[in-house]
Each structure stands twice: as C-alpha cells, then as structure tokens.
Amino acid sequence: MASPITSSTGLGSGLDISGIVKALVESDTAAKQAQIKRQTSNNSAMISGIGALRSALTAFQDAMKKLNDKSAPAFNAYVATSANESVIKVKSSNSAVAGKYDIVVNQLATGSKVASQQFAGGATSAITAGEMTISQGGKTYKVDVASGATLQSVRDQINKELGASGISANIVNEEGGARLVFSSTTTGAGTDISVSGIAELEIDGTAQMSGTGAGYITALAQDAELTIDGLKVKSASNTVSDAISGMTLELTGVSAKAADGSRSPTALTIAADNDGLKKSVQSFVDAYNTLQKAITSLTTSSRDENDNLVLGPLSNDPTARSLVGDIRKVLSEVGSGDKLTSLSQLGINTQKDGTLEFNSTKFTAALNDKKLGPEIQELFTGSNGVFERMNKAIDPYNKTDGSLATRKSNLDKAAKNLSDQQAALDRRTESLTESLTKKYVALDTALGKMKAQADQITSIFEAINAQAKKS
Template sequence: MVTSIVSSLGGGSGLDTAKLVDDLANASRAPKANMLAKRLQTVQSKISAVAQARSDLESFAKSLTELVAGGTMQSQPSPSDTSALSAVANAGARIGNLASEIVIDQLARSQTVYSDYVADPAASIGQGNMTLSVGGQDFAISIDAAHDSLNGLASAINISGSGVSASVVSDGNGSRLVLRGQTGSAKAFTLTSTDAALQGFAYGSGGTMTLGQAAQDAKFTLDSVAYVRDSNSVADVISGVTLTIKKASPGTSVSIGVTRPTEPLRQTIQDFVSVYNTLKKDMEAARTATGGDGALRTLDRQLSSFLSTPLSSDPTISRLSDIGIATNRDGTISLDAAKLDTALKNNPDAVEALFSPTRDSTHTATSDPGIAVALQKLSDGATGTNGMLASLGKRLDSESAGIVKDQSRMDEREAAYRSRLEKQFGTLDSRISALKATQSYLEQQVKVWTSSNN
C-alpha cells in the first residue's frame, strides 16, 4: 500500500509531492537521530575508556601474581652439581645465607617385581584369593570370574588401595605382570596365595614372581649430619627449601649456595613503574571521558596511595617508596635507581619480601601481603561483581542499551509520521487531480459553447 502511494504521489497534481514527503520526514527525523547518535557515541566512548582502564588493572595484577608465583623474585638455592641434586625455595622463604654441603650415599627406590610371560593377558589364570602385604598391612585381592585374567589381576591390585601399582607390559615375547610399590624400605611388599594356580603371580612364600628392584631409603649427609628418608624429595632438612636428590655419589660433596634475583628484581621494579604510569594514563582518560565519575576518582586515590601501603612488616623496607619509587607532580611515578641499588645491596631480603613475602605464624597475608596480593586485592575490589569499575561498566551498558531502545522507538514514530504524510499528500494529490479534470472539462465546454455561438 505504501509503495503504491509513494509511486503515485505527484502523478495527478503535477507537484513533486514525493520530495515534499521526504523533506518533511527527514526534517522531523534528522535532529532526533543526530542527537541520539551523539549520545550513543559519547556513552560508547565512556565504555571503551572504562574497559581499557579495567583491562590494564586486571592485567597488571595478574602479571605480577604469575611473576611472583614463578619464583624468580626470590633467592633460590644453587647446587654445584644439578645432575645430582635440584633444590627449590618454598614461596616466601628467606634463604639468603644458605651455604651447605651434601653427600648423597643412596637414592630412595621402590620395589618392583615381575611375572613370567603369558601368551594372552585376557586368558584365564585361575580363581582364588591373594594377600598383598605392604609395610605390615594386609590387603585382600580376590580373583573371581570378573578378574580371572592377567588384566583382571592387575585391575584388582590397582583398586585395592595398597599403594602398589600393577600393569601388564607386552612385547614380542608375550605379556607379564609388573608390580611397583612406593619408595622407601617401609613400603616393601609381598603378594601371596594359598591357591596353587596363582603361585605364578605371587611374590614371597613360594611365589615365582621375580624381584626386579628392592625397596630402599635415601641416605645422605648434610653438613656432616646423616639422614635417612623414604623419598628422594626432601623438604625437612633445610628450612624453606625442597631438595630432590637424583644421583648417588658416595664420598662426593655437592655444595648448595644461593643465587640472588638482583637483576630480575631491578627489571621488574622498572617494569612496574612503566606499567603503573600506563594504568594512570588510561585511568585519567576514563575519568575525562566520564566527566570525573566518582568511582574512578576513588580508584585513582587508591592507586596513588599504593606506594605508601605497607607490603611487609620489615622495619626498614616495607613500602615501595622505601626502594626509590616516588610520585611526580602529575600523578605518575618515577624510580630513584641509586636508592634501589642501595636497598638491594644492604637489605636484599627485605626487597625480596615486597614481592615474595614470608609466610609463617607471624607473617600473614594481612601483615605481609606483598605487592602481588595487595594489587590483586585492589583489582578485585574494582573489577569484582560489585566492584567500582564493574558497577560503572554495568551502568554505562544499561545507558547504551536505553539509547538503542530510544533509537528504535524514534524510528517507529518517524515511520508512522512518514506514513501519515504519504496518506495526506496522496489524498491531496487525488483532489488536485480531480479539480484539474473538472477544469479541463469546463475549458472544453467553454470552447464548444463559444464555437456554437459563432
């Protein structure tokens, strides 16, 4: 209907009524559309600026957390022979004065036993009961119809909860059962049965399985003190350090020193200054875009006070300002390299503690949060579900959605207005066309009358 009216506008009257409808409709719609478009562009600019600030803050906190978790921000033990020993400092451990000597006499080993070959691991081996004894504790192994095979026996052992693992290993000679216990002499085991059919898969008291390796403890001497442990991973002989012994070398001493993370710390602190200034810049852009939103002002104050926030309980160096980071007049920060070098030289443990804080009964996340925890807390408070930036983002998204709805309603109203114009001008066009027809008829009659009179 609309199309037919539009195509016929002006057809009878001779007037360009289609253009008149377009001009009137556009004159009505254009200022409203422009106003809503500008409002939407403004809100979208605000959303973009706030999103950038939020992304900066989240990335800043996450990168610091990952960096600290990697252990590169604290001193690490340094063995002289890494093929014989590896060592890692526990998170927050202060090991700056570590200097030890270790002699590894024996590694901890797990017991292994294996059976003779069988042709088919799924074939019957005989049913009955077996007893798996580990460190004085017995575990019942029932070989019923569901477990009557080499594969079934392995499954029954694995679900026993004994700590002994069973596997069926196959090669060109067939398949055999291999059992492996846990490390340490106390974890030695036997697998026995009173059923003759199962003796080929028993070890101890008449069983025919073969001992591959006997269980044994690790034995080593650290700083002239002898130790025996049931594992090659040892975390209780050097405070804050986990040792992993890898090779026995009786009579050969391996020294354990310390590698200070001086350069990683210096580089990280320089990077902190750079990233912080980028964050402040984008935060200022978001404040400008939003007309100085209160949430952004609050967050900016929290960032500005971060340099003076206590990050550790050390009496000498507990804040970023103590290592040479200062606030400039424009709100950015800068680093006094000389002050940082002095802190790294005179009190390296305290500088480390700003990044990898000590954790014990007196050093908690409250008293010694460290830079990563403190920044993550600030980030969570701003970007969490009800955080300042999250709430601001929701408000702006809601405002944007409202403008889009206003645009849709405006389009509907203007479309209705255009339809009314088309109808009105269509009626006008028809009337003018009728009048013109009447005029033409009268003119024709006048000519006829005039001719008749002559």
C-alpha cells in the same frame, strides 16, 4: 528504518511532494532522533570503556599472579646454582643464606618393585577369589578379588583402586610364564611391598625373587644417601628439603667415581640475587604503570585534530574514580613487614600522572646498605602484602559479579532500550511518511481535477469568443 521517499513531483500541482513530506517528517522526529543518536553513542562508548577497563585490570592481576607463583618465587633474595644438574638440582627460598657447599650423592632413594610367582598360563591365568591385602610401610590396602578373576583383571583392579595411593601393577611376560609386578611411587627404606590373602599372589617383599617364586626383583627399597661438606645425610625421598636451611635439593643422579674410587662432589652456590629482585620489582612497576595509563586514557579528556575537546568514555565516572582511589591507597599503606614496610623504601614513588617511578639507585642502596633483600618477598607476596591488598582493592570491581560487571549489565539494558526506541521511531517515521504522502497525493489529484475543469471552461469561453468574432 523507514524506506527512503522516492522523489516525485505532483502532476496536478507541480509541488515537490517528496520534499514536503520529508521536511514535515523530519521536523516531527528530528529532536527524538538526535536524542537517541547522542545517547546511543555515549552508551556504546561507556560499554567499550568498561570492557577496556576490565581487560586492563585482569592483565594487571595476571601479572601479579605470575610474580606470586609459589612454584617459581619471583622475590627470593638469594639464587642457588648447581655445577652439575645431572646429579643435583637446587632451589632456594627467601630464608636461604649465602654460601657454598660440596655435595656427593652416593645413592638415590628408590621405591619397592616386587613380582608374584610365575604363571604358566599367562595373563589369562585364573586367580582364586578372596580378599587380597597389600602392605607397605605400615599401611595396608584391601582389594576384593571376585570369582572368575584372571591375572589381567586383578592387575586392572589394583590400578583402578590403588593408583591414587601410588601403587600400580603390570604384567611381565618372561620365558616360562607371566608375573604380576607391583611398583610404588613411595621411596625409602622400609617401604617394600608385601602381598597376602590369596595364596598364588602372596609376595614377601623383603625376600629376593628366586626361580619361579615371588619376591623383590632387584633390590629392596632404599634411602638416598649423600654427604654435604662431608656430613652424612639420609633421605627417604630424592627431594631433600630439610638438609640445608632455605634450600630444596632434587637428587637426579649418583656422583661419578674418580680414579681413586671416591665420588666427585658437585658444588652448590647460594648468592644474593639483587639483579633478580630488581627485575621482579621492575615487572610489578611496569604492570602497574600499564594499568594506570589505560585508566588515564579512559577517564581524561583530550583534543582532536581540530582542537575540539574529546572526553574519555569514563570521564567523570564515579566507579572509575573510586577504583583509582582504592588502588592508589594500597601504594601508600604500611605493610606488615619488619624493617621493610613501604614501597618508597625501595625507591618506588607515585608521580604526578599516577604512574610509578622506580629509582634503581635507591633500590640498590636498600639491598646493599640496609640489607632489605630478604624482606622484599614478604612486602609483595606475604600476608597483607602488596599483592594481597591490591587484589582486595580490585576484586569488588572486577570479579564476575563485581560493580563493573553490574555496570556493564545496566548499560546493556540501556542499549536495548535505545534500540527499542529507535525501532519505534522508525515505525513512526514510516507511518507518518505514508500518511502525509497519501494526503498530498490526494491534494495533488484534487488540484489536478480543478485545473482540468478550469482549462475546460477556458476553452469554452475561448471558442465562444472566436465564434463571436466570425459573426
């Protein structure tokens, strides 16, 4: 901006030079200044509005992502509970069936743990170079042991090369020497580890360790064994997903023994989760309404305290209008479900202000009378479900290279252009102020000289008159 004009009065003329210059400069620049100010204000408001709209869209998409979390499904029609999670934990899917089961866990699935022969030299014991073969459950892994290797370097090499396959090694220093101990995250009978190829590291994983020799440490790898309502089930893993339809069992411990030697069962209960479904649907409605209210505040007009009309930063914005239309279209579309194909069947309807109304009475009737609970998950999270269609509608606007990002980029360019215009106007204001000030100072100087000359002539004539009167 130009430097402010210091108030000064012409010594020769008595004119307010600063005031005159200021008025002339403002008359020359006022129109352009007003234009830049108006356009800058509008542009800044639109940039702010685009940012607020993108934030609202991102929050809505994050809410849908949370409700669509595959590890914690939000729209399961049933909920499963375990009476004793120290023995068994349970998760139900949408294909579960209400019921109750008594489960006894007789043993957990375990992995293989085997040890090499004992090395009196400890971790620094030399190991013969060669190709070591590690076998487990029909799979073989090759490890090339280089010359100069030690027990410790072999351990490190195994962990580096086979860690991703679930096989690890460590050194245990016991009385009399050290052993290379292998273990695996793979569980189940027949997954015992055997090692061959290098004589001093050979291990028969099916033979028990004895003395200083190699073998399995405590027991062979084993399957989990349990009974479900008295029916025997075996599993290579402690996560059992195919024993009861629609349920995943996580075995966490062995059932306690009763006084008669039998093991105490743990009760699993699967019941309709109407309250959970209602909560999840309400979460979606709340997230959508928050988005809709944010869009409304950005695109509609209001009145200030003086009853003046105030336009929203994105009022009459074509991109915002298009976005609203695409989002609302999803709400009215028919999904790909069987009996449940629209949100209105669950008591979800659009109101005049664009927000959603959730009729809990109609929702409860849909679950209890029409038995639509198992289909709610498909309606929201299934292929071509509400979430998928919503994201398809929003992504073209909100993704990194979407239309809103492009709009923001163009507005930033406009802001830079306006800033450049303001800088140019400031330079013109400063230059014009300096030029006019010089001219008026020169004029004032000339007027001052003329006044001095006039005063001098007046003084001469006054002196002549005075002399004449004396004579």
